[in-house]
Amino acid sequence: MKTLAWYTKLSLALTAFVPFYFIVAALGTKVGLWGWMTGLVGMTFTGGPFVLGIAFVVALIVVIIGLINWSGRKAEKTDGVKRPRSKMVMGVGILGMIVPVAFVLFGLTAASKADGNPIHDIATDTANPPMFSAEVLAEREAAGANPVNDYQKPLSEIEMFKGAPPELAILSHAQIINDTYPELSPLPLGGASRADAVAAVAAAMGSMGFTDIRQNAEEGRVEGVAETFWFGFKDDVVARIGEAEIDFRSVSRVGQSDLGANAARIATLREKVATQIGQR
Template identity: 65%
Template structure:
Protein backbone atom coordinates (compact mmCIF):
# COMPACT_ATOMS: atom_id res chain seq x y z
CA UNK A 1 0.00 0.00 0.00
CA UNK A 2 2.82 2.42 0.84
CA UNK A 3 4.23 2.34 -2.67
CA UNK A 4 0.89 2.79 -4.42
CA UNK A 5 -0.02 6.17 -5.94
CA UNK A 6 -2.46 8.36 -4.07
CA UNK A 7 -5.30 7.82 -6.53
CA UNK A 8 -5.09 4.04 -6.18
CA UNK A 9 -5.16 4.35 -2.40
CA UNK A 10 -8.33 6.42 -2.66
CA UNK A 11 -10.00 3.82 -4.88
CA UNK A 12 -9.04 0.96 -2.55
CA UNK A 13 -10.21 2.89 0.50
CA UNK A 14 -13.57 3.62 -1.11
CA UNK A 15 -13.96 -0.04 -2.12
CA UNK A 16 -13.22 -1.11 1.45
CA UNK A 17 -15.75 1.41 2.77
CA UNK A 18 -18.51 0.32 0.38
CA UNK A 19 -19.60 -2.96 2.09
CA UNK A 20 -19.33 -1.30 5.49
CA UNK A 21 -21.65 1.48 4.34
CA UNK A 22 -24.31 -0.92 3.07
CA UNK A 23 -24.00 -3.09 6.17
CA UNK A 24 -24.54 -0.10 8.46
CA UNK A 25 -27.54 1.05 6.40
CA UNK A 26 -29.14 -2.40 6.69
CA UNK A 27 -28.26 -3.31 10.25
CA UNK A 28 -29.16 0.17 11.49
CA UNK A 29 -32.63 -0.47 10.14
CA UNK A 30 -32.78 -3.91 11.72
CA UNK A 31 -31.91 -2.75 15.24
CA UNK A 32 -34.13 0.32 15.01
CA UNK A 33 -31.55 3.11 14.81
CA UNK A 34 -33.59 4.55 11.93
CA UNK A 35 -36.70 3.66 9.98
CA UNK A 36 -36.80 1.51 6.86
CA UNK A 37 -37.35 4.55 4.65
CA UNK A 38 -34.02 5.93 5.85
CA UNK A 39 -32.14 2.65 5.72
CA UNK A 40 -33.46 1.33 2.42
CA UNK A 41 -34.60 4.33 0.44
CA UNK A 42 -32.35 7.14 1.62
CA UNK A 43 -29.15 5.33 2.55
CA UNK A 44 -29.13 2.23 0.33
CA UNK A 45 -30.75 3.42 -2.88
CA UNK A 46 -30.07 7.14 -2.36
CA UNK A 47 -26.71 7.53 -0.68
CA UNK A 48 -25.58 4.17 -2.00
CA UNK A 49 -25.99 5.27 -5.60
CA UNK A 50 -24.06 8.47 -4.88
CA UNK A 51 -21.26 6.49 -3.25
CA UNK A 52 -21.12 4.10 -6.20
CA UNK A 53 -20.87 7.06 -8.56
CA UNK A 54 -18.01 8.56 -6.54
CA UNK A 55 -16.14 5.25 -6.62
CA UNK A 56 -16.66 4.90 -10.37
CA UNK A 57 -15.39 8.43 -11.04
CA UNK A 58 -12.39 7.92 -8.76
CA UNK A 59 -11.62 4.62 -10.46
CA UNK A 60 -11.89 6.17 -13.93
CA UNK A 61 -9.52 8.96 -12.96
CA UNK A 62 -7.14 6.41 -11.45
CA UNK A 63 -7.28 4.31 -14.61
CA UNK A 64 -6.46 7.30 -16.81
CA UNK A 65 -3.57 8.31 -14.56
CA UNK A 66 -2.37 4.71 -14.44
CA UNK A 67 -2.38 4.42 -18.23
CA UNK A 68 -0.46 7.70 -18.60
CA UNK A 69 2.12 6.83 -15.95
CA UNK A 70 5.53 5.57 -17.01
CA UNK A 71 6.15 2.80 -16.37
CA UNK A 72 2.66 1.39 -16.15
CA UNK A 73 1.94 -0.70 -13.11
CA UNK A 74 -0.42 -3.62 -13.41
CA UNK A 75 -1.55 -3.39 -9.80
CA UNK A 76 -2.62 0.21 -10.34
CA UNK A 77 -4.57 -0.63 -13.48
CA UNK A 78 -6.14 -3.69 -11.84
CA UNK A 79 -7.31 -1.68 -8.84
CA UNK A 80 -8.86 0.93 -11.14
CA UNK A 81 -10.63 -1.69 -13.24
CA UNK A 82 -12.01 -3.38 -10.12
CA UNK A 83 -13.13 0.04 -8.95
CA UNK A 84 -15.17 0.36 -12.12
CA UNK A 85 -16.51 -3.21 -12.21
CA UNK A 86 -17.85 -3.33 -8.64
CA UNK A 87 -20.02 -0.18 -8.90
CA UNK A 88 -21.17 -1.39 -12.31
CA UNK A 89 -22.23 -4.75 -10.87
CA UNK A 90 -24.07 -3.10 -7.99
CA UNK A 91 -25.82 -0.72 -10.38
CA UNK A 92 -26.98 -3.75 -12.37
CA UNK A 93 -28.29 -5.31 -9.15
CA UNK A 94 -30.17 -2.13 -8.26
CA UNK A 95 -31.67 -1.96 -11.73
CA UNK A 96 -32.72 -5.60 -11.50
CA UNK A 97 -34.33 -4.92 -8.12
CA UNK A 98 -36.37 -2.09 -9.60
CA UNK A 99 -37.50 -4.40 -12.39
CA UNK A 100 -38.44 -7.08 -9.87
CA UNK A 101 -40.41 -4.51 -7.89
CA UNK A 102 -42.33 -3.56 -11.03
CA UNK A 103 -43.10 -7.23 -11.69
CA UNK A 104 -44.31 -7.71 -8.10
CA UNK A 105 -46.29 -4.55 -7.30
CA UNK A 106 -48.07 -5.83 -4.17
CA UNK A 107 -46.95 -7.19 -0.80
CA UNK A 108 -50.05 -9.15 0.26
CA UNK A 109 -50.38 -12.60 -1.35
CA UNK A 110 -52.75 -15.49 -0.61
CA UNK A 111 -53.82 -18.76 -2.20
CA UNK A 112 -57.50 -17.87 -1.74
CA UNK A 113 -58.18 -14.50 -3.34
CA UNK A 114 -61.93 -14.50 -2.73
CA UNK A 115 -61.58 -15.17 1.01
CA UNK A 116 -57.95 -14.75 2.08
CA UNK A 117 -56.99 -16.25 5.47
CA UNK A 118 -57.50 -13.79 8.32
CA UNK A 119 -54.95 -12.91 10.97
CA UNK A 120 -55.57 -13.21 14.68
CA UNK A 121 -56.09 -10.27 17.01
CA UNK A 122 -52.54 -10.79 18.32
CA UNK A 123 -51.04 -10.39 14.85
CA UNK A 124 -53.21 -7.39 14.06
CA UNK A 125 -52.10 -5.78 17.34
CA UNK A 126 -48.44 -6.44 16.48
CA UNK A 127 -48.91 -4.89 13.06
CA UNK A 128 -50.61 -1.86 14.59
CA UNK A 129 -47.80 -1.43 17.12
CA UNK A 130 -45.26 -1.58 14.29
CA UNK A 131 -47.30 0.96 12.29
CA UNK A 132 -47.51 -1.59 9.50
CA UNK A 133 -49.36 -1.17 6.23
CA UNK A 134 -53.10 -1.76 6.51
CA UNK A 135 -54.31 -5.11 5.22
CA UNK A 136 -55.72 -4.71 1.72
CA UNK A 137 -59.15 -5.60 0.42
CA UNK A 138 -58.47 -8.09 -2.34
CA UNK A 139 -61.37 -6.93 -4.50
CA UNK A 140 -60.62 -3.19 -4.46
CA UNK A 141 -58.62 -1.76 -7.42
CA UNK A 142 -55.16 -0.58 -6.39
CA UNK A 143 -55.91 2.96 -7.50
CA UNK A 144 -58.53 3.21 -4.75
CA UNK A 145 -56.09 2.20 -2.01
CA UNK A 146 -54.12 4.98 -0.33
CA UNK A 147 -50.81 3.10 -0.41
CA UNK A 148 -51.00 2.68 -4.19
CA UNK A 149 -51.97 6.20 -5.16
CA UNK A 150 -50.04 7.23 -8.25
CA UNK A 151 -49.42 3.76 -9.70
CA UNK A 152 -49.59 3.33 -13.47
CA UNK A 153 -53.14 3.50 -14.87
CA UNK A 154 -53.00 -0.06 -16.18
CA UNK A 155 -52.14 -1.24 -12.67
CA UNK A 156 -54.52 1.06 -10.83
CA UNK A 157 -57.58 -0.69 -12.29
CA UNK A 158 -56.50 -4.12 -11.05
CA UNK A 159 -57.28 -5.59 -7.65
CA UNK A 160 -55.05 -7.78 -5.51
CA UNK A 161 -57.11 -10.77 -6.60
CA UNK A 162 -56.49 -10.02 -10.27
CA UNK A 163 -52.77 -9.39 -9.79
CA UNK A 164 -52.30 -12.60 -7.80
CA UNK A 165 -54.18 -14.59 -10.44
CA UNK A 166 -52.15 -13.00 -13.24
CA UNK A 167 -48.69 -13.08 -11.69
CA UNK A 168 -48.73 -15.99 -9.27
CA UNK A 169 -50.85 -18.48 -11.18
CA UNK A 170 -48.94 -21.45 -9.73
CA UNK A 171 -49.98 -20.65 -6.15
CA UNK A 172 -52.85 -22.85 -5.02
CA UNK A 173 -54.34 -24.28 -1.84
CA UNK A 174 -52.79 -27.52 -0.61
CA UNK A 175 -55.26 -30.47 -0.56
CA UNK A 176 -55.35 -32.37 2.74
CA UNK A 177 -56.17 -35.66 1.01
CA UNK A 178 -56.88 -37.58 4.19
CA UNK A 179 -54.60 -35.75 6.63
CA UNK A 180 -56.35 -34.68 9.82
CA UNK A 181 -56.61 -31.06 10.84
CA UNK A 182 -54.39 -31.73 13.86
CA UNK A 183 -51.72 -33.30 11.67
CA UNK A 184 -51.92 -30.40 9.23
CA UNK A 185 -51.60 -27.82 12.01
CA UNK A 186 -48.54 -29.63 13.36
CA UNK A 187 -47.05 -29.90 9.87
CA UNK A 188 -47.48 -26.19 9.15
CA UNK A 189 -46.01 -25.20 12.53
CA UNK A 190 -43.02 -27.51 11.96
CA UNK A 191 -42.48 -26.15 8.45
CA UNK A 192 -42.58 -22.57 9.73
CA UNK A 193 -40.05 -23.47 12.40
CA UNK A 194 -37.75 -25.08 9.86
CA UNK A 195 -37.97 -21.94 7.74
CA UNK A 196 -36.84 -19.83 10.69
CA UNK A 197 -40.13 -18.10 11.46
CA UNK A 198 -40.58 -16.37 14.82
CA UNK A 199 -43.62 -16.11 17.12
CA UNK A 200 -45.24 -19.25 15.73
CA UNK A 201 -48.76 -19.67 17.16
CA UNK A 202 -51.28 -22.43 16.57
CA UNK A 203 -55.01 -22.50 17.15
CA UNK A 204 -56.33 -26.03 16.86
CA UNK A 205 -59.94 -24.90 17.30
CA UNK A 206 -59.89 -22.63 14.24
CA UNK A 207 -57.24 -24.58 12.38
CA UNK A 208 -54.87 -21.64 11.94
CA UNK A 209 -51.12 -21.31 12.28
CA UNK A 210 -49.31 -17.96 12.29
CA UNK A 211 -45.69 -16.93 12.23
CA UNK A 212 -43.41 -14.01 11.46
CA UNK A 213 -40.69 -14.18 8.80
CA UNK A 214 -37.81 -11.71 9.17
CA UNK A 215 -35.12 -10.81 6.66
CA UNK A 216 -31.52 -11.11 7.81
CA UNK A 217 -30.05 -7.74 6.87
CA UNK A 218 -32.81 -5.16 7.20
CA UNK A 219 -34.98 -7.12 9.60
CA UNK A 220 -38.13 -6.60 7.52
CA UNK A 221 -41.01 -8.59 9.00
CA UNK A 222 -43.73 -10.39 7.06
CA UNK A 223 -46.76 -11.94 8.76
CA UNK A 224 -47.77 -15.40 7.58
CA UNK A 225 -50.94 -17.37 8.30
CA UNK A 226 -52.15 -20.79 7.22
CA UNK A 227 -55.82 -21.76 7.43
CA UNK A 228 -56.59 -25.46 7.58
CA UNK A 229 -60.07 -26.14 6.26
CA UNK A 230 -62.03 -29.33 5.78
CA UNK A 231 -60.29 -30.28 2.55
CA UNK A 232 -57.34 -27.95 1.99
CA UNK A 233 -54.85 -25.52 3.45
CA UNK A 234 -54.73 -21.89 2.35
CA UNK A 235 -51.76 -19.63 2.94
CA UNK A 236 -51.27 -15.86 3.18
CA UNK A 237 -48.10 -13.81 3.56
CA UNK A 238 -48.12 -10.03 4.07
CA UNK A 239 -45.25 -7.57 4.45
CA UNK A 240 -45.48 -4.97 7.19
CA UNK A 241 -43.77 -2.17 5.27
CA UNK A 242 -43.16 -1.14 1.68
CA UNK A 243 -45.27 -1.35 -1.43
CA UNK A 244 -43.59 -4.09 -3.45
CA UNK A 245 -42.26 -7.25 -1.79
CA UNK A 246 -39.95 -8.15 -4.71
CA UNK A 247 -41.85 -11.43 -4.97
CA UNK A 248 -40.80 -12.59 -1.49
CA UNK A 249 -44.27 -13.41 -0.21
CA UNK A 250 -45.22 -15.58 -3.17
CA UNK A 251 -41.89 -17.41 -2.95
CA UNK A 252 -42.37 -17.93 0.79
CA UNK A 253 -45.85 -19.37 0.31
CA UNK A 254 -44.56 -21.69 -2.40
CA UNK A 255 -41.77 -22.97 -0.14
CA UNK A 256 -44.03 -23.30 2.89
CA UNK A 257 -46.61 -25.17 0.83
CA UNK A 258 -43.97 -27.55 -0.50
CA UNK A 259 -42.60 -28.28 2.96
CA UNK A 260 -46.06 -28.92 4.40
CA UNK A 261 -46.96 -31.12 1.43
CA UNK A 262 -43.95 -33.30 2.08
CA UNK A 263 -44.87 -33.73 5.73
CA UNK A 264 -48.48 -34.75 5.09
CA UNK A 265 -47.60 -36.94 2.13
CA UNK A 266 -48.82 -34.62 -0.61
CA UNK A 267 -47.15 -33.04 -3.66
Protein backbone atom coordinates in the same frame (compact mmCIF):
# COMPACT_ATOMS: atom_id res chain seq x y z
CA MET B 1 7.93 -3.21 -3.24
CA LYS B 2 6.86 0.29 -4.32
CA THR B 3 4.50 2.27 -2.14
CA LEU B 4 1.08 2.80 -3.68
CA ALA B 5 0.29 6.32 -4.80
CA TRP B 6 -2.33 8.21 -2.77
CA TYR B 7 -4.90 8.10 -5.55
CA THR B 8 -4.51 4.32 -5.81
CA LYS B 9 -5.01 3.97 -2.06
CA LEU B 10 -8.07 6.22 -2.28
CA SER B 11 -9.61 4.04 -4.97
CA LEU B 12 -8.91 0.89 -2.96
CA ALA B 13 -10.48 2.47 0.12
CA LEU B 14 -13.60 3.48 -1.79
CA THR B 15 -13.86 0.02 -3.37
CA ALA B 16 -13.88 -1.51 0.12
CA PHE B 17 -16.23 1.19 1.44
CA VAL B 18 -18.98 0.51 -1.12
CA PRO B 19 -20.06 -2.94 0.17
CA PHE B 20 -19.38 -1.84 3.75
CA TYR B 21 -21.75 1.11 3.33
CA PHE B 22 -24.64 -1.01 2.04
CA ILE B 23 -24.09 -3.71 4.65
CA VAL B 24 -24.19 -1.10 7.42
CA ALA B 25 -27.37 0.42 5.94
CA ALA B 26 -29.08 -2.98 5.96
CA LEU B 27 -27.84 -4.44 9.24
CA GLY B 28 -28.23 -1.11 11.05
CA THR B 29 -31.90 -1.24 10.10
CA LYS B 30 -32.18 -4.84 11.25
CA VAL B 31 -30.72 -4.24 14.71
CA GLY B 32 -32.73 -1.05 15.20
CA LEU B 33 -30.02 1.62 14.95
CA TRP B 34 -32.35 3.51 12.61
CA GLY B 35 -35.72 3.01 10.95
CA TRP B 36 -36.31 1.30 7.63
CA MET B 37 -37.01 4.62 5.93
CA THR B 38 -33.52 5.78 6.88
CA GLY B 39 -31.77 2.51 6.04
CA LEU B 40 -33.61 1.61 2.84
CA VAL B 41 -34.85 4.89 1.42
CA GLY B 42 -32.33 7.36 2.82
CA MET B 43 -29.07 5.42 2.88
CA THR B 44 -29.67 2.86 0.14
CA PHE B 45 -31.91 4.49 -2.48
CA THR B 46 -30.90 8.13 -1.93
CA GLY B 47 -27.34 8.03 -0.58
CA GLY B 48 -26.31 4.84 -2.37
CA PRO B 49 -26.09 6.33 -5.89
CA PHE B 50 -23.80 9.11 -4.62
CA VAL B 51 -21.47 6.59 -2.96
CA LEU B 52 -21.39 4.46 -6.10
CA GLY B 53 -20.87 7.48 -8.34
CA ILE B 54 -17.94 8.84 -6.32
CA ALA B 55 -16.26 5.41 -6.18
CA PHE B 56 -16.71 4.92 -9.93
CA VAL B 57 -15.40 8.37 -10.90
CA VAL B 58 -12.31 8.04 -8.69
CA ALA B 59 -11.64 4.57 -10.12
CA LEU B 60 -12.02 5.89 -13.67
CA ILE B 61 -9.51 8.65 -12.94
CA VAL B 62 -7.10 6.05 -11.57
CA VAL B 63 -7.46 4.00 -14.76
CA ILE B 64 -6.71 7.11 -16.83
CA ILE B 65 -3.64 7.82 -14.69
CA GLY B 66 -2.57 4.21 -15.21
CA LEU B 67 -2.86 4.62 -18.96
CA ILE B 68 -0.81 7.82 -18.80
CA ASN B 69 1.83 6.06 -16.74
CA TRP B 70 1.86 3.22 -19.24
CA SER B 71 2.69 5.63 -22.03
CA GLY B 72 5.30 7.30 -19.85
CA ARG B 73 7.27 4.18 -19.01
CA LYS B 74 9.61 4.76 -21.92
CA ALA B 75 10.31 8.30 -20.74
CA GLU B 76 11.34 6.91 -17.38
CA LYS B 77 14.45 5.46 -18.95
CA THR B 78 15.57 8.86 -20.17
CA ASP B 79 14.40 11.31 -17.52
CA GLY B 80 15.06 9.05 -14.54
CA VAL B 81 11.72 9.89 -12.88
CA LYS B 82 10.16 6.86 -11.16
CA ARG B 83 6.51 6.34 -12.01
CA PRO B 84 3.97 4.06 -10.32
CA ARG B 85 3.56 0.67 -11.92
CA SER B 86 0.90 1.23 -14.54
CA LYS B 87 -0.48 -2.32 -14.51
CA MET B 88 -1.12 -2.21 -10.78
CA VAL B 89 -2.69 1.25 -10.99
CA MET B 90 -5.00 0.21 -13.81
CA GLY B 91 -5.87 -3.03 -12.03
CA VAL B 92 -6.92 -1.14 -8.91
CA GLY B 93 -8.91 1.30 -11.04
CA ILE B 94 -10.68 -1.41 -13.02
CA LEU B 95 -11.60 -3.24 -9.80
CA GLY B 96 -12.87 0.04 -8.41
CA MET B 97 -15.13 0.44 -11.45
CA ILE B 98 -16.40 -3.14 -11.42
CA VAL B 99 -17.67 -3.05 -7.83
CA PRO B 100 -19.99 0.00 -8.24
CA VAL B 101 -21.22 -1.32 -11.60
CA ALA B 102 -22.04 -4.66 -9.94
CA PHE B 103 -24.10 -2.87 -7.29
CA VAL B 104 -25.88 -0.82 -9.95
CA LEU B 105 -26.75 -4.00 -11.86
CA PHE B 106 -28.02 -5.55 -8.63
CA GLY B 107 -30.17 -2.47 -8.06
CA LEU B 108 -31.56 -2.60 -11.58
CA THR B 109 -32.40 -6.27 -11.08
CA ALA B 110 -34.22 -5.43 -7.85
CA ALA B 111 -36.10 -2.61 -9.60
CA SER B 112 -37.16 -5.03 -12.32
CA LYS B 113 -38.37 -7.50 -9.71
CA ALA B 114 -40.31 -4.72 -8.01
CA ASP B 115 -42.05 -3.91 -11.29
CA GLY B 116 -42.93 -7.58 -11.76
CA ASN B 117 -44.12 -7.96 -8.16
CA PRO B 118 -46.00 -4.71 -7.43
CA ILE B 119 -47.82 -5.80 -4.25
CA HIS B 120 -46.83 -7.21 -0.85
CA ASP B 121 -49.96 -9.12 0.22
CA ILE B 122 -50.19 -12.61 -1.32
CA ALA B 123 -52.60 -15.51 -0.68
CA THR B 124 -53.53 -18.81 -2.28
CA ASP B 125 -57.25 -17.99 -2.03
CA THR B 126 -57.92 -14.62 -3.66
CA ALA B 127 -61.71 -14.81 -3.33
CA ASN B 128 -61.62 -15.37 0.43
CA PRO B 129 -58.03 -14.88 1.69
CA PRO B 130 -57.11 -16.20 5.15
CA MET B 131 -57.46 -13.59 7.88
CA PHE B 132 -55.11 -12.92 10.75
CA SER B 133 -56.18 -13.14 14.35
CA ALA B 134 -57.15 -10.00 16.24
CA GLU B 135 -53.88 -10.23 18.16
CA VAL B 136 -51.74 -10.15 15.00
CA LEU B 137 -53.80 -7.33 13.49
CA ALA B 138 -53.34 -5.34 16.70
CA GLU B 139 -49.58 -5.97 16.61
CA ARG B 140 -49.41 -4.82 13.01
CA GLU B 141 -51.32 -1.66 13.83
CA ALA B 142 -49.10 -0.93 16.83
CA ALA B 143 -46.02 -1.36 14.64
CA GLY B 144 -47.40 1.05 12.03
CA ALA B 145 -47.55 -1.75 9.49
CA ASN B 146 -49.28 -1.72 6.11
CA PRO B 147 -53.03 -2.31 6.36
CA VAL B 148 -54.31 -5.73 5.34
CA ASN B 149 -55.85 -5.21 1.92
CA ASP B 150 -59.26 -5.89 0.44
CA TYR B 151 -58.41 -8.19 -2.49
CA GLN B 152 -61.35 -7.01 -4.58
CA LYS B 153 -60.58 -3.29 -4.54
CA PRO B 154 -58.66 -1.83 -7.48
CA LEU B 155 -55.28 -0.46 -6.41
CA SER B 156 -56.47 3.05 -7.31
CA GLU B 157 -58.77 2.89 -4.27
CA ILE B 158 -55.95 1.93 -1.87
CA GLU B 159 -54.06 4.89 -0.41
CA MET B 160 -50.51 3.55 -0.65
CA PHE B 161 -50.96 2.72 -4.34
CA LYS B 162 -52.13 6.19 -5.32
CA GLY B 163 -50.08 7.27 -8.30
CA ALA B 164 -49.61 3.74 -9.66
CA PRO B 165 -49.50 3.50 -13.47
CA PRO B 166 -53.02 3.44 -14.95
CA GLU B 167 -52.62 -0.12 -16.28
CA LEU B 168 -51.79 -1.27 -12.74
CA ALA B 169 -54.17 0.98 -10.83
CA ILE B 170 -57.26 -0.62 -12.41
CA LEU B 171 -56.27 -4.08 -11.15
CA SER B 172 -57.17 -5.60 -7.79
CA HIS B 173 -54.95 -7.73 -5.58
CA ALA B 174 -56.92 -10.79 -6.68
CA GLN B 175 -56.26 -10.07 -10.37
CA ILE B 176 -52.57 -9.36 -9.82
CA ILE B 177 -52.05 -12.49 -7.75
CA ASN B 178 -53.89 -14.72 -10.22
CA ASP B 179 -51.97 -13.27 -13.16
CA THR B 180 -48.52 -13.06 -11.55
CA TYR B 181 -48.49 -16.22 -9.42
CA PRO B 182 -50.71 -18.75 -11.22
CA GLU B 183 -48.71 -21.59 -9.66
CA LEU B 184 -49.86 -20.73 -6.13
CA SER B 185 -52.74 -22.91 -4.99
CA PRO B 186 -54.27 -24.33 -1.81
CA LEU B 187 -52.79 -27.54 -0.45
CA PRO B 188 -55.26 -30.49 -0.33
CA LEU B 189 -55.42 -32.19 3.06
CA GLY B 190 -55.87 -35.62 1.55
CA GLY B 191 -56.01 -38.13 4.37
CA ALA B 192 -54.44 -35.82 6.96
CA SER B 193 -56.55 -34.69 9.88
CA ARG B 194 -57.03 -31.06 10.68
CA ALA B 195 -54.99 -31.44 13.88
CA ASP B 196 -52.15 -33.09 11.98
CA ALA B 197 -52.21 -30.29 9.41
CA VAL B 198 -52.03 -27.62 12.12
CA ALA B 199 -49.02 -29.37 13.66
CA ALA B 200 -47.40 -29.78 10.25
CA VAL B 201 -47.78 -26.08 9.41
CA ALA B 202 -46.35 -25.03 12.77
CA ALA B 203 -43.40 -27.39 12.32
CA ALA B 204 -42.77 -26.12 8.79
CA MET B 205 -42.85 -22.52 9.98
CA GLY B 206 -40.36 -23.39 12.69
CA SER B 207 -38.02 -25.04 10.21
CA MET B 208 -38.09 -21.85 8.12
CA GLY B 209 -37.05 -19.74 11.07
CA PHE B 210 -40.41 -18.08 11.76
CA THR B 211 -40.94 -16.54 15.18
CA ASP B 212 -44.08 -15.93 17.30
CA ILE B 213 -45.69 -19.09 15.91
CA ARG B 214 -49.26 -19.40 17.17
CA GLN B 215 -51.50 -22.41 16.73
CA ASN B 216 -55.26 -22.47 17.08
CA ALA B 217 -56.43 -25.99 16.30
CA GLU B 218 -60.03 -25.17 17.08
CA GLU B 219 -60.17 -22.37 14.51
CA GLY B 220 -57.76 -24.14 12.15
CA ARG B 221 -55.26 -21.29 12.03
CA VAL B 222 -51.48 -21.09 12.38
CA GLU B 223 -49.61 -17.77 12.34
CA GLY B 224 -45.95 -16.82 12.38
CA VAL B 225 -43.58 -13.96 11.65
CA ALA B 226 -40.87 -14.20 9.00
CA GLU B 227 -37.90 -11.83 9.04
CA THR B 228 -35.61 -10.97 6.14
CA PHE B 229 -31.88 -11.43 6.68
CA TRP B 230 -30.47 -8.05 5.63
CA PHE B 231 -32.90 -5.33 6.69
CA GLY B 232 -34.84 -7.45 9.16
CA PHE B 233 -38.17 -6.66 7.52
CA LYS B 234 -40.99 -8.58 9.20
CA ASP B 235 -43.75 -10.30 7.23
CA ASP B 236 -46.78 -11.89 8.85
CA VAL B 237 -47.84 -15.33 7.62
CA VAL B 238 -51.08 -17.18 8.28
CA ALA B 239 -52.30 -20.64 7.26
CA ARG B 240 -56.00 -21.50 7.30
CA ILE B 241 -56.70 -25.20 7.67
CA GLY B 242 -60.15 -26.00 6.34
CA GLU B 243 -62.04 -29.26 5.99
CA ALA B 244 -60.36 -30.22 2.73
CA GLU B 245 -57.40 -27.89 2.12
CA ILE B 246 -54.90 -25.43 3.54
CA ASP B 247 -54.68 -21.85 2.33
CA PHE B 248 -51.72 -19.57 2.97
CA ARG B 249 -51.24 -15.81 3.16
CA SER B 250 -48.07 -13.75 3.60
CA VAL B 251 -48.15 -9.96 4.10
CA SER B 252 -45.23 -7.54 4.47
CA ARG B 253 -45.41 -5.00 7.26
CA VAL B 254 -43.62 -2.26 5.33
CA GLY B 255 -42.95 -1.36 1.72
CA GLN B 256 -45.04 -1.48 -1.42
CA SER B 257 -43.41 -4.21 -3.52
CA ASP B 258 -42.08 -7.34 -1.84
CA LEU B 259 -39.82 -8.31 -4.80
CA GLY B 260 -41.65 -11.63 -4.93
CA ALA B 261 -40.63 -12.65 -1.41
CA ASN B 262 -44.11 -13.42 -0.10
CA ALA B 263 -45.05 -15.67 -3.02
CA ALA B 264 -41.72 -17.49 -2.76
CA ARG B 265 -42.23 -17.93 0.99
CA ILE B 266 -45.71 -19.37 0.50
CA ALA B 267 -44.41 -21.79 -2.14
CA THR B 268 -41.66 -22.99 0.22
CA LEU B 269 -44.00 -23.30 3.20
CA ARG B 270 -46.56 -25.15 1.09
CA GLU B 271 -43.93 -27.60 -0.11
CA LYS B 272 -42.69 -28.31 3.41
CA VAL B 273 -46.21 -28.88 4.74
CA ALA B 274 -47.06 -31.06 1.76
CA THR B 275 -44.06 -33.26 2.47
CA GLN B 276 -45.08 -33.67 6.09
CA ILE B 277 -48.71 -34.64 5.37
CA GLY B 278 -47.90 -36.64 2.25
CA GLN B 279 -49.64 -34.38 -0.26
CA ARG B 280 -48.72 -32.28 -3.34
